[in-house]
Amino acid sequence: MPTTPSPSLPLPTASPDTSRVLVRGATVLTVDPELGVLPRGDVLVEGERILAVGTDLSAAGATVIDATGMIALPGFVDAHVHAWEGQLRGSGPVVDFGGYLGLTAFGAGPRYSPDDVYAGTLATAVSALDAGITTVVDNAHNALTLEHAVAGVQALTDAGLRGVAAVGAPFGSPDDGVVALAARLRESTSTPLVGVRAFGVHPSDRLWRAAAEAGLWVSTELGPHTPDLTAVMGALAASGLLGERHAFNHCYDLPEAVWRLVAESGAAVNLCPRSDAAFGLGSAVAPVEAALACRGEVGLSGDNEISYALSMFAEMQVLQSRYRAEAWRRRAAGEQAETDALTPERLLRMATLGGAANAGLADRVGSLTPGKQADIVLLRADSPRLAGVPDPMVAVTAYADTADVDTVLVAGRLRKRYGRLVGRTLQTAQELAVESRERLAASTRTPA
Structure with a gap:
């Protein structure tokens, strides 16, 4: 797919006639501590921003979206997803982490062309939007060339998904050129929806120092796969390189000393x-209590689609179940363990504002706050799963599914309405994904 804007992917504005849209009559979960929950409220959008949130709002000439019987909430933010792998979804339903790498980074990855990066990223972006995810941090670590990186950004842009392209070296390759590549990408692409940062598989003095000098955030896979992790992180902290412009993925089985450094x-x-559970990363138990003790925000991540589909609903529900199961196990063993730290409010914050903080966008997205970007999701509260659940926060975090997503707006533009994605993006993404998957499969066959 060409890395220039594609005329086959129309991106209609939220209203064909006016820049004002009024979402009326929803139960509004703002995730804003000052605004809270509005049992019956309105959200007024002007252009790409939220102009007002309240009750009985009026806006002459605005296009009205009747949200009676719906729940309005901020668009979900997936804090870490390898979007380039989208056309490989479903190829490893029961693989471990080594098997996952064998399919992706060490399997199809080295054979990717820029067109394959575009196809995979577009497939993931469409899946995200359909699930109510309006922002992703795209761990684009298959950036074999600048053209590969540009293709990923173009796919996010064509889909109309907000994103951060976290550019990284292919697994097993040195990271010495990552920041230069990210800086070139930042200079060569211009879109208000997609930002750029660096990505590393390990904490790295060289990468982090170069990123700081270039003014770039860094996303890093953090876990005991890094040799001498405590010493490495201690040295980075001592040199002043560990700070607020970092986002850490996974964070499984970290030593207490590393958690203290991250928390501070x-x-x-x-x-x-x-x-973590599917691929057997460490103990496969998400470190909820240690993460919540950090000064920074905590987000949620789908990681990839090799074994399951992207869904913040599933991440919230699985996190709650596995957290409580581990707490009950510890209690049965005679240990002290809290079982109710993950309230519905906490879970929704993690899936929205926490993810926004990981993306470096907490001042722009993650809550329905006047002045922020109009990234809004409407769920049908009358679906068989949600009907009768008295608390809308519980409905969203414990009962809802992607099938309940009726409407999605990103920067004030409709991406999904009446349960269907807008325009031809879905069809195009499906066609390109099939072509790419078949091309990659063919490239592995040995000629007769």
Whole structure:
């Protein structure tokens, strides 16, 4: 797919006639501590921003979205997803982490062309939007060339998904050129929806120092896969390189000393409830209590679609179940363990504002706050799963599914309405994903 804007992917405005849209009559979960929950409220959008949140709002000439019987909430933010792998979804339903790498980074990855990066990223972006995810931190670590990186950004842009392209070296390759590549990408692409940062598989003095000098955030996979992790992180902290412009993925089985460093730094962290369990990363139990003790925000991550589909609903539900199961196990063993730290309010914050902090966008998205970007999701509260649940916060975090997503707006533009994605994006993404998957499969076959 070409890395220039595609005319086959129309991106209609939220209203064809006016820049004002009024979402009327919803139960509004603002995730804003000052605004709270509005049992019957309105959200007024002007252009790409939220103009007002309240009750009985009026806006002459605005297009009205009747949200009676719906729940309005901020768009979900996936804090860490390898979007380039989208056309490989479903290829490893029961693989461990080594098997996952064999399918992706060490399997199809080295054979990716820029067109394959575009196809995979577009497939993931469409899946995210359909699930009510309006922002992703795209761990684009298959950036074989600048053209590969540009293709990923273009796919996010064409889909109309907000994102951060976290550019990284392919697994097993040195990271010495990552920051230069990210800086070139930042200079060569211009879109208000997609930002750029660096990505590393390990904490790295070289990468972090170069990123700081270039003014770039860094996303890092954090876990005991890094040799001498405590010493490495201690040295980075001592040199002043560990700070708030970092986001840490997974964070499984970290030593207490590393958690203290992360907690004090103000860096954002994200947990991967399904990924860690599916691929057997460490103990496969998300470190909820340690993460919540951090000064920075905690987000949630789907990681990839090799074994399951992207869904913040599933991440919230699995995290809650596995957290409580581990707490009950510890209690049965005679230990002290809290079982109710993950309230519905906490879970929704992690899936929205926590993810926004990981993306470095907490001042722009993650809550329905006047002045922020109009990234809004409407759920049908009358679906068989949600009907009769008295608390809308519980309905969203414990009962809802992606099938309940009726409407999605990103920067004030409709991406999904009446349960269907807008425009031809879905069809195009499906066609390109199939073509790419078949091309990659063919490239592995030995000629007769």
